[in-house]
Amino acid sequence: MKINKKSVLQLGVCIIFFGGLGILINNLTINLIRTGLGFNFTWLFKPASFALAEHPLPYTSSDSYAWAIFIGWLNSLKVIVSSLILATFLGTLIGLARTGKNFLLGIISAGYITVVRQTPLLLQLMFWYFVGFLSLNDNMFIQIKNIFNISNEGIEFSGLTFSSEFLALFLGLSVFTSAYIAEVIRGGILSVSGGQWEAFRSLGLSEREGITRIIIPQALPAIIPGLTSQYLNLAKNSTLAIAVGYSDIYAINDTIINQTGRAIECFIILLISFLLLNLVITNTMEIMNKLTLKSKKYG
Amino acid sequence: MEPIVVAKNLTKSYTKGLRALDNVSLTVDQGKVLVVMGPSGSGKSTLIRTFNGLETFDKGELNILGIKVDSTHDERKVQRIRRKVGMVFQQFNLFPHLSILENITLAPIHVQKRRQTEAEEYGMYLLSQMGIDSHAKKYPNQLSGGEQQRVAIARALALRPELLLFDEPTSALDPERINEVLDAIRRLAEQGMTMVVVTHEIGFAKDVSDQVLFMDSGKVIETSPPNIFFSNARHERSRKFLNQLDNQ
Amino acid sequence: MVKLCSKIDMNYIIFLLRKLRKALFSNVFNTVITLLIILFISLACFQTFEWLIFKANWKVVSSNIPLYAFGSFPSNEQWRPATWIISILSLSMLTLCGPEWKWLRKNLLIAWVGTIPLGLYLLYGGFGLSPVMSRHWGGLTLTILLTACSSLLSLPFGIVLALFRQSSLPLVYRLSSIYIDIMRAVPLISVLFFGQLLIPLFLPAGIEIDRVWRAILAFTLFVSAYIAEDIRGGLQSIPKTQIEAANSLGLNQYQIIRFILIPQALRIALPALTNQSIGLFQNTSLMAILGLVELLGVGRSILANPEFIGQYIEVYVWLACVYWMVCTIMAVLARHIEKRMTINQSNF
Numbered sequence: 001m002k003i004n005k006k007s008v009l010q011l012g013v014c015i016i017f018f019g020g021l022g023i024l025i026n027n028l029t030i031n032l033i034r035t036g037l038g039f040n041f042t043w044l045f046k047p048a049s050f051a052l053a054e055h056p057l058p059y060t061s062s063d064s065y066a067w068a069i070f071i072g073w074l075n076s077l078k079v080i081v082s083s084l085i086l087a088t089f090l091g092t093l094i095g096l097a098r099t100g101k102n103f104l105l106g107i108i109s110a111g112y113i114t115v116v117r118q119t120p121l122l123l124q125l126m127f128w129y130f131v132g133f134l135s136l137n138d139n140m141f142i143q144i145k146n147i148f149n150i151s152n153e154g155i156e157f158s159g160l161t162f163s164s165e166f167l168a169l170f171l172g173l174s175v176f177t178s179a180y181i182a183e184v185i186r187g188g189i190l191s192v193s194g195g196q197w198e199a200f201r202s203l204g205l206s207e208r209e210g211i212t213r214i215i216i217p218q219a220l221p222a223i224i225p226g227l228t229s230q231y232l233n234l235a236k237n238s239t240l241a242i243a244v245g246y247s248d249i250y251a252i253n254d255t256i257i258n259q260t261g262r263a264i265e266c267f268i269i270l271l272i273s274f275l276l277l278n279l280v281i282t283n284t285m286e287i288m289n290k291l292t293l294k295s296k297k298y299g
Numbered sequence: 300m301e302p303i304v305v306a307k308n309l310t311k312s313y314t315k316g317l318r319a320l321d322n323v324s325l326t327v328d329q330g331k332v333l334v335v336m337g338p339s340g341s342g343k344s345t346l347i348r349t350f351n352g353l354e355t356f357d358k359g360e361l362n363i364l365g366i367k368v369d370s371t372h373d374e375r376k377v378q379r380i381r382r383k384v385g386m387v388f389q390q391f392n393l394f395p396h397l398s399i400l401e402n403i404t405l406a407p408i409h410v411q412k413r414r415q416t417e418a419e420e421y422g423m424y425l426l427s428q429m430g431i432d433s434h435a436k437k438y439p440n441q442l443s444g445g446e447q448q449r450v451a452i453a454r455a456l457a458l459r460p461e462l463l464l465f466d467e468p469t470s471a472l473d474p475e476r477i478n479e480v481l482d483a484i485r486r487l488a489e490q491g492m493t494m495v496v497v498t499h500e501i502g503f504a505k506d507v508s509d510q511v512l513f514m515d516s517g518k519v520i521e522t523s524p525p526n527i528f529f530s531n532a533r534h535e536r537s538r539k540f541l542n543q544l545d546n547q
Numbered sequence: 548m549v550k551l552c553s554k555i556d557m558n559y560i561i562f563l564l565r566k567l568r569k570a571l572f573s574n575v576f577n578t579v580i581t582l583l584i585i586l587f588i589s590l591a592c593f594q595t596f597e598w599l600i601f602k603a604n605w606k607v608v609s610s611n612i613p614l615y616a617f618g619s620f621p622s623n624e625q626w627r628p629a630t631w632i633i634s635i636l637s638l639s640m641l642t643l644c645g646p647e648w649k650w651l652r653k654n655l656l657i658a659w660v661g662t663i664p665l666g667l668y669l670l671y672g673g674f675g676l677s678p679v680m681s682r683h684w685g686g687l688t689l690t691i692l693l694t695a696c697s698s699l700l701s702l703p704f705g706i707v708l709a710l711f712r713q714s715s716l717p718l719v720y721r722l723s724s725i726y727i728d729i730m731r732a733v734p735l736i737s738v739l740f741f742g743q744l745l746i747p748l749f750l751p752a753g754i755e756i757d758r759v760w761r762a763i764l765a766f767t768l769f770v771s772a773y774i775a776e777d778i779r780g781g782l783q784s785i786p787k788t789q790i791e792a793a794n795s796l797g798l799n800q801y802q803i804i805r806f807i808l809i810p811q812a813l814r815i816a817l818p819a820l821t822n823q824s825i826g827l828f829q830n831t832s833l834m835a836i837l838g839l840v841e842l843l844g845v846g847r848s849i850l851a852n853p854e855f856i857g858q859y860i861e862v863y864v865w866l867a868c869v870y871w872m873v874c875t876i877m878a879v880l881a882r883h884i885e886k887r888m889t890i891n892q893s894n895f
Binding site for chain 1: 567577580581588718722733734735736737740744745747749750751752829830833835836860867874875878
C-alpha cells in the first residue's frame with residue numbers, strides 16, 4: 001500500500017515535470033525555427049572575426065570560435081588563480097588581525113570587513129577600474145627607470161605587462177573575497193576552545209608558536225569547507241569581468257551570442273565550463289582537506 | 300630559604316565594583332602544598348592563574364621563584380615564569396591533534412630546545428610514573444578522563460617545573476576515576492614537589508596539604524594548617540562552607 | 548552624591564585606560580604597530596576629509612537625487628514610489644522600536660508582505676492612478692522592488708526544492724538535486740543574462756514578459772537554489788526524535804512537514820536566509836549591465852551625461868554609501884527578528 005502511494009506520487013511529479021518541460025521545449029523549437037537558427041555546434045569552427053585585447057596564447061580574429069572560447073578559459077583561469085592567492089593571503093592577515101590582541105588593528109579590520117561586504121562587488125570593480133586605473137594619466141603616476149610603470153594602460157614590471165582591466169578585476173575580486181575569507185578564518189580560530197590557548201601558554205610556548213602549532217592545526221578542519229565555498233564564489237564572481245572589459249569565458253560567450261545569436265549553445269558551453277571549474281576547485285580542496293586531516297588521526 | 304610563591308595585596312577588579320581578587324597575600328615555601336578552597340566564584344581559579352600569568356592583576360606584587368611581576372605584566376618575565384611553573388587544568392586541555400607522547404614532548408622540544416630523543420625518553424619515564432606508558436601512541440580522545448588528566452600532569456612535569464598548579468583537577472571526572480588522579484598528585488607531594496591545588500576534595504586536602512587557604516568573594520578568609528581548618532576552623536564562613544560540602 | 552558618582556566613574560575610566568594601554572602598548576611590537584596605525588589613520592582621515600569637503604563636487608549627487616531614488620518615473624507621479632519607500636522605512640522603524648502591543652506584533656508579518664502588492668500598485672498604477680510602464684521604473688525604487696519580489700517568490704520555491712531533496716522518492720530527489728547543483732554552479736550574471744534572452748524563447752508566441760519580471764524570475768530561479776540548501780541544512784539539524792514524537796501523536800506526513808519540520812527549519816535557517824536577502828539586494832546591481840536602470844544603472848547613466856563626465860569618485864562613493872546604509876538597515880532588522888524569534892516563535 002505504502003509503496004503504491006509512493007509510486008503514484010512519483011508518477012505525478014514526473015508527469016508535471018516532463019509535461020512542463022515538453023511544453024517549454026516545444027515553444028523553444030517553434031521559436032528557434034521561426035528565427036531560423038536551429039541547434040548545432042558546427043559554428044564553433046568558423047572564424048570568430050572579433051579581436052581580443054588579451055590573449056596568453058597567439059590569437060587573431062581569423063581563428064575559430066572554439067579557439068576564442070579556449071582563450072577565454074585561459075583568461076578566466078589566470079584571474080581566478082591570481083586573485084585566489086592574493087585573497088587568501090589578505091584574508092588570513094585580516095582574519096588574524098580581527099582575532100588578535102591589538103585593539104586598533106581589530107577595529108580597522110572590522111571596518112574593512114563591513115565596508116567591503118556591505119557594498120556590491122560590481123560597484124567595487126567599477127571603482128577599481130574607473131577610479132583606480134583609468135583616471136591615471138599616461139605614465140605619470142609612478143615610474144622607476146622603466147622597470148616599474150603604473151599608468152592608465154596598466155602596470156609594466158620589467159617586461160611583464162598587466163592590463164588595467166586585468167588589474168582592476170584582480171584587485172577587486174581579491175579585496176572582496178578577502179573580507180569573506182577573513183570571517184572564515186576568524187570563525188575557525190574561534191572554534192578552538194579557550195582552554196587550548198591557556199594550555200599552550202602555561203607550557204611557556206610563545207604566541208606565534210602556539211598559534212602555528214596548536215591553534216591553526218585545530219582550526220583548519222573548520223576553515224577548509226568555508227574556504228572552498230569562498231573559492232567557488234570567487235570563480236563565479238570572476239564573470240563580472242565583462243563590466244571592466246576583460247575577456248574572460250563569460251565575456252567571450254556574450255560577444256559570440258551578440259554576433260551569432262547562439263544563446264542556447266553558449267549557455268551549455270558556459271554551464272559545462274563552470275561545472276568543470278567547480279569540480280577542479282572542490283577536488284583540489286578535498287585533497288587539501290585530506291592532507292590536513294592526515295595528521296588528525298583523532299576525530 | 301626563599302619561598303617559592305610570595306603574593307602581596309593582589310587585587311583584580313572585573314568591572315565596576317566587582318572584585319575577583321581583593322588584597323590577597325600569601326606565601327608558599329619550598330616543598331609545601333597549599334590547598335585553596337572556597338565556593339565557586341570566590342576567585343580561587345583567578346588566584347592560581349595569576350601565578351603563571353594567565354590572569355593579570357591591577358594592584359599588588361607577585362614573586363614566583365624569585366621573578367617579580369606587578370600589574371604591568373611584563374611578557375618576558377611571564378614567559379620565564381611559565382618555563383618553571385607547570386599547570387593542570389580542570390578540563391585537561393590536551394592538544395587533540397597531537398599524540399599523548401607528542402603532547403608531552405612539545406614544550407621540552409620547542410621551549411627548552413631539548414633533543415627529541417631525550418625529550419621522548421623523559422616523557423616515557425613520566426608516563427610510566429603515571430602508569431599510562433602503554434597509551435603513548437594514542438590520541439587524547441581515545442583515553443578516559445582520568446587517564447587524560449594523568450597525561451596532563453605528565454605534560455606539566457615534562458618541563459621539570461619547580462612549582463605545580465592544579466585548577467580543580469578532579470572536577471570534570473567521573474567519581475570512580477577521581478582517585479587515580481588524586482593518588483598521582485599524592486605521590487608528587489611525597490616526592491617533595493611544591494604545589495598549589497584548588498580542590499573540593501576534603502579527604503585529599505586533609506592528608507596532602509601543609510596549609511589550607513579559604514577564600515570567599517575574592518578575599519582570603521583564613522589560612523590554617525589542615526588539622527585546625529577541618530576540625531576547628533577559625534572563621535564562621537569556613538565552617539559553613541565545610542558543612543555544606545559534608546552534606547553533599 | 549554627585550561627588551561620589553564622579554569618583555567611581557573616574558576610577559572606572561582609569562581602569563579602562565589601563566586596559567586600553569595594555570591592549571595597545573603591551574610590548575615593543577604592539578607599540579610600533581599601534582603608532583604606525585595611528586599615523587596611517589590620521590593621514591587617511593585628513594586626506595578623506597579634505598577631499599570630501601573641499602575637492603569633491605557634490606553637485607553630481609545633489610542635483611540628481613530624484614533620479615537616484617526613482618529613475619525616470621514621471622516627475623508629477625514621483626510621490627507614488629516616494630510613498631512606498633517611506634512606508635517601508637516607517638514599517639522598519641515600527642518593527643525595530645515600535646510599541647509591544649500584541650496585535651501589532653502579530654500583524655507585522657502581514658504588513659511586510661503587504662508592502663509588495665502596495666508597491667506594485669503604486670508603481671504600475673491603474674484603479675484611479677495613471678498607469679506607468681515598467682521601463683520608466685528605476686533607481687533605488689527598482690532595486691528595492693527587485694529584492695522584495697525575488698526574496699518573497701524564492702522562499703516557497705526554495706522550501707519545495709529543499710523538501711524534494713530530502714524526499715525518499717528517488718526521482719524527485721534526483722531532479723531537485725540536479726536543479727540545485729546546476730544553479731549553484733553557474734554564475735549569477737549568466738542566469739540573469741540568459742533569463743533576459745531565453746525566457747522569451749521558451750514562451751509561446753504572443754505572450755511577453757517585461758524586462759523587470761524577467762529579471763525577477765531569473766533572480767528567483769537562482770536564489771531559490773541557495774535558499775533550498777540553507778533550509779535543507781535546517782531540516783537536517785532537527786533531531787530525529789522530533790519526527791518520532793510527532794508520529795507518536797498520530798500526525799500524518801503532511802502535518803509533520805507543515806507543523807513540525809518547516810517552522811523549525813526556517814527558524815534555524817533564518818540567519819542564512821536573511822544573508823541571502825542582503826546578498827540579493829547587492830546583486831540586483833548586476834542588472835545595471837543587463838539593461839535595467841536600477842541604482843547602479845542610474846549612476847552609470849549620470850556618468851555618461853557630458854555635464855558630469857569623469858566624476859566617478861563622487862558617484863561611486865555616494866552609491867557605496869547608499870548600498871551600505873540599506874544593507875546595514877537590513878542587517879539590523881535581521882538581527883532584531885532573530886532575537887525576537889529566540890524569545891517568541893512567530894511574532895516579530
